[in-house]
Amino acid sequence: MTKRVKIDQLGGEVGERVTIEGWLYNKRSSGKLHFLELRDGSGICQCVVFKGDVSAEIFAKADHLSQETSLRVSGVVREHAKLKGTFEVGVTELEVLATPMREFPISPKEHGTDFLMDNRHLWLRSKRQHAILRVRAEIIAAVRDYFDGNGFTLVDAPIFTPNACEGTSNLFETDYHGDAAYLTQSGQLYMEAAAAAVGKAYCFGPTFRAEKSKTRRHLAEFWMVEPEVAFMDLEGDMELAEDFLVSVVARVLDKRRKELESIERDTSKLELIKKPFPRITYAQAIETLQKAGHDAKHGDDFGGDEETVISNGFDRPVIVHRYPMDLKAFYFKKDPTDPRLALNMDVLAPEGYGEVIGGGQREDDLATLEAAITHHKLPMEAFEWYLDLRRYGSFPHAGFGLGIERTVAWLCGLPHVRETIPFPRMLNRLHP
RNA sequence: UCCUGGAUAGCUCAGUGGCAGAGCGUCCGGCUGUUAACCGGAAUGUCGCAGGUUCGACCCCUGCUCCAGGAGCCA
Numbered sequence: 001m002t003k004r005v006k007i008d009q010l011g012g013e014v015g016e017r018v019t020i021e022g023w024l025y026n027k028r029s030s031g032k033l034h035f036l037e038l039r040d041g042s043g044i045c046q047c048v049v050f051k052g053d054v055s056a057e058i059f060a061k062a063d064h065l066s067q068e069t070s071l072r073v074s075g076v077v078r079e080h081a082k083l084k085g086t087f088e089v090g091v092t093e094l095e096v097l098a099t100p101m102r103e104f105p106i107s108p109k110e111h112g113t114d115f116l117m118d119n120r121h122l123w124l125r126s127k128r129q130h131a132i133l134r135v136r137a138e139i140i141a142a143v144r145d146y147f148d149g150n151g152f153t154l155v156d157a158p159i160f161t162p163n164a165c166e167g168t169s170n171l172f173e174t175d176y177h178g179d180a181a182y183l184t185q186s187g188q189l190y191m192e193a194a195a196a197a198v199g200k201a202y203c204f205g206p207t208f209r210a211e212k213s214k215t216r217r218h219l220a221e222f223w224m225v226e227p228e229v230a231f232m233d234l235e236g237d238m239e240l241a242e243d244f245l246v247s248v249v250a251r252v253l254d255k256r257r258k259e260l261e262s263i264e265r266d267t268s269k270l271e272l273i274k275k276p277f278p279r280i281t282y283a284q285a286i287e288t289l290q291k292a293g294h295d296a297k298h299g300d301d302f303g304g305d306e307e308t309v310i311s312n313g314f315d316r317p318v319i320v321h322r323y324p325m326d327l328k329a330f331y332f333k334k335d336p337t338d339p340r341l342a343l344n345m346d347v348l349a350p351e352g353y354g355e356v357i358g359g360g361q362r363e364d365d366l367a368t369l370e371a372a373i374t375h376h377k378l379p380m381e382a383f384e385w386y387l388d389l390r391r392y393g394s395f396p397h398a399g400f401g402l403g404i405e406r407t408v409a410w411l412c413g414l415p416h417v418r419e420t421i422p423f424p425r426m427l428n429r430l431h432p
Numbered sequence: 433u434c435c436u437g438g439a440u441a442g443c444u445c446a447g448u449g450g451c452a453g454a455g456c457g458u459c460c461g462g463c464u465g466u467u468a469a470c471c472g473g474a475a476u477g478u479c480g481c482a483g484g485u486u487c488g489a490c491c492c493c494u495g496c497u498c499c500a501g502g503a504g505c506c507a
Contacts, residue, residue: 030470031463050464066458081465103442107457108468110444114499170506186507211505212433218506303503329507344507358507401507428499 002074007043010087013077020045020089021097023125024069026108034062036091038071039125046080046088047073058094068104068125070097113418120423121432131259132419135252136408140204142251143225143402146244147202152227155194157187157203162382170211172220183208186401189331189386191228192362195397196389202227214427216416217304217354219405221425228399234333234343234361237398238319241347241357242277244402245317249273252411265413269351272315277347282323285310301327308352317356321345330372333361345400353410359400366390 002019010018022040029035032051037044049062065071074093080086105119106126116123123129148154160174160181171182187203194201204225209218227240249270252260260267280288289296292309301323302310311318322341325334332342344360363369369390373380408420418424423432 026468028466028469029463030466033464033466035466035469037467046467048465052464083467103458105442107443109456110468112444112500114439115443117499188507209506213504213506214500215502215506301506303506331507 007038007040007045009042010045010077010089011085014079014087015077017074017076017092018089019072019074020047021072022070024065024067024071026067027065029063034059036062036065036071036073038073038089041130044127046086047075047091048088049091049094053090053092054094058091061096062091062094065096066100066103067107068100071095072097117418117424117429118431124422128263129419131262132408132412132414133422134259135256135412136404136420138252138256139248139407139411140223140404142248143244143404144204145251146247147200147225147227150200152200152202153194153198155191155198155201155203157184157190157205157226159184159205161185170209172208172210185209186224187226188228188399188401191226191399192386192389192397195228195230195399196393196395199231200227200229212427215304216418217406217409219417219421219424219426222417222421223404224401225404226399226401228397230395230397232361232398233396234321234345234398237359237361237400238277238279238321238345241319241345241359241400241402242275242317245277245347245357246273246275248407249411260412263412265411269315270411272350274316277317277319278314279319279321280310281321282341285320288313299324299326304354307348307354311348311350311352311354315350317347317349319345319347321360328360330376330378331362331369333363334368343398347400349406349410351410351413353406355403356406356410357400357402359398361396361398364390364394364396366394 002017003013005013005018005020007020007022020038020040022038025037025039025044027034027036034049036047036049038047049059051059072095073089073091075089075091077087077089080088104122106116106122124133160176161184162181171185174181174183184207186207187205191201191203202225205223206221207224208221210220229236229240232240253267253270257267283298285302286296286298286300288310289306294306294309296306310320321344322335323344325332325340325342328342328344332344335341335343342360346355347357348354349356363372366387369387370380373383405417405420408414409417412420414420418426
């Protein structure tokens with residue numbers, strides 16, 4: 001019985017006889033040699049079948065393997081003849097577990113987006129998608145470890161929510177035993193309740209947006225992490241966002257450098273992500289845009305192009321704070337030095353990846369919050385529970401939300417968020 | 433919802449009002465160190481769908497469907 005090993009462990013087994021199980025990724029042949037590239041999820045290795053080492057039957061079998069055949073091979077591990085630090089298996093036994101019933105649609109050649117998205121369930125097996133999945137998993141692990149290790153308590157927010165905070169047109173409506181229920185757009189309001197219970201709370205889960213957005217930055221279903229901290233102001237919020245982002249980037253560089261390099265991410269750009277992040281006000285951002293020739297005026301919100309122009313001035317994320325109240329949600333606290341401004345902040349990633357974090361300090365005065373709800377023409381009764389947080393020991397607090405997919409796109413250097421999530425849900429795509 | 437572009441072999445694409453094409457993949461053959469291997473040979477089509485113009489339409493016209501990029505939208 002030979003030892004079963006994973007491909008990423010082969011380096012420690014040189015000279016040993018091992019068994020590996022996986023799928024055929026690619027094959028090259030000459031008259032007396034077959035080079036089988038085997039993929040097992042942990043990595044890819046070359047398995048060499050030499051005519052002189054195996055029975056005629058096994059050699060013939062190896063000649064007729066098609067892509068994605070599942071295999072079990074045994075042989076001795078050795079260092080690659082040409083590539084130092086790369087290991088291969090000199091095959092002595094080969095067992096076919098299952099032969100594909102038809103040709104695997106995704107060859108190692110180029111394909112179009114539509115075709116790949118239709119075959120997303122198979123596309124995930126490719127080297128590039130595998131690397132992205134692993135970076136995504138590392139980002140999520142880094143996010144959880146950061147909050148778990150800094151005194152936060154995970155408090156899960158509900159997915160079904162009772163009332164639309166703002167119009168229902170951008171929410172997915174479901175039938176909840178006869179009542180309308182909506183898929184959550186954010187767990188933030190619930191985190192404010194949680195912060196009063198545990199002090200530092202965060203939630204991590206899927207969120208849903210039904211708006212008909214069709215851009216490289218939008219998904220109908222995406223994952224968001226939302227911390228909320230009691231007795232923290234906007235300044236503390238910006239410091240938290242900065243410390244958190246730096247920690248996540250460092251973790252991914254430390255643990256997933258190989259994957260980033262395999263997808264040709266310029267990691268030197270990520271090495272620059274250090275504290276402190278530049279901070280500019282909304283007003284300064286508008287000035288920057290005007291100097292760059294954009295006809296931006298005070299009161300405009302930023303689109304993708306504007307965010308890129310603003311962030312291009314910096315080699316690390318830039319924090320833009322104090323937007324006009326009119327552009328922001330009802331729950332932001334007004335700047336006491338200029339009540340037309342919100343105590344909010346957005347973090348724009350460098351290299352044109354846009355907003356990855358949005359957050360700020362929340363309004364903690366009951367009367368001011370009630371006025372804001374009225375001003376936004378929202379149904380007061382739906383927010384009674386939320387207003388209770390101001391009735392029973394109101395407290396200054398702040399938080400933010402980070403979009404996982406935009407972060408994955410940024411760290412992996414991907415032009416579109418559709419490759420950052422295993423099975424993207426977009427305007428015109430629900431399958432597979 | 434709007435603008436622009438697109439749909440031809442399994443995939444990526446070229447094509448012209450007059451016999452449907454290439455590269456890759458697949459299949460067969462060759463080669464002892466290949467790296468998206470290479471060399472030789474073969475098979476492969478509802479030219480997105482429906483209608484129209486024409487002696488003749490993959491090509492021109494109309495409608496529709498789907499996709500992509502962008503805009504709007506986007507606590």
